[in-house]
Amino acid sequence: MEILTNTGVKKLRWPKLRELKEAVTVVFSPRFTTRFPAEPCVVPESYRGKPEFDLDNCIGCGACVNVCPTGGACLSQVDDLEAEPPVRKITLHYSACIFCGNCQDNCTTEKGIKLSNEWDLATFDKEETTETHEFELQMCEKCGAVVGTKKHLVWLAEKLGPLAYTNPSILLAKSSDLLKLEPGEATQESAAGGEEAVGAKDFMRILCPKCKCELNIRL
Ligand code: SF4
Numbered sequence: 001m002e003i004l005t006n007t008g009v010k011k012l013r014w015p016k017l018r019e020l021k022e023a024v025t026v027v028f029s030p031r032f033t034t035r036f037p038a039e040p041c042v043v044p045e046s047y048r049g050k051p052e053f054d055l056d057n058c059i060g061c062g063a064c065v066n067v068c069p070t071g072g073a074c075l076s077q078v079d080d081l082e083a084e085p086p087v088r089k090i091t092l093h094y095s096a097c098i099f100c101g102n103c104q105d106n107c108t109t110e111k112g113i114k115l116s117n118e119w120d121l122a123t124f125d126k127e128e129t130t131e132t133h134e135f136e137l138q139m140c141e142k143c144g145a146v147v148g149t150k151k152h153l154v155w156l157a158e159k160l161g162p163l164a165y166t167n168p169s170i171l172l173a174k175s176s177d178l179l180k181l182e183p184g185e186a187t188q189e190s191a192a193g194g195e196e197a198v199g200a201k202d203f204m205r206i207l208c209p210k211c212k213c214e215l216n217i218r219l
């Protein structure tokens, strides 16, 4: 189309010819899009897809839950103290994941959770996008408070090596049959209401930070 003015004709003709040239070039060029779903779509190695736990390397510490920016919508945790034994449940709802990678970057063991290359996550059943993992909890043998997961304490003992001998709670968690109370003994003591103050006899027990602090002040 041309407009019959001295400057207008020039302005409109050349852009149109350029577009025509581009269209013809594209028709005879290889395609830029993939053939998915006819062929699998290969994503780059660094692609941030579905987060996946590696349960051999996850210790249930909950650091990933704390750094997840979705406010509990994607990663959440709850300590079930009624369960026998008490457990920590960490739940991933990957339908709410924003694939930021914070969980992977801040994982305590650096290998507990990774963003995989899995990107085709569409489903008709939202339940399929939820997974829960349970970790046995270690309770304070004096007051019954949560110390952490057993896996976490064992991981700390292994990480510290000989330095773990400075902290009986960590050492005992690894050598679980060393001077260990019978199950329920600590909680019975607390429930009886006549709980004695923390003393030297509690030195070789697995204690929460509060009881440990009290013990250190008294000794
Ligand atoms: S990638 Fe981001 S949003 Fe998704 S689970 Fe990890 S921290 Fe949460």
Ligand code: SF4
Binding pocket: 053, 057, 058, 059, 060, 061, 062, 063, 064, 065, 090, 106, 107, 108, 109, 110, 111, 112, 113
């Ligand atoms: S931070 Fe790592 S080790 Fe801790 S619960 Fe999350 S994935 Fe597991």
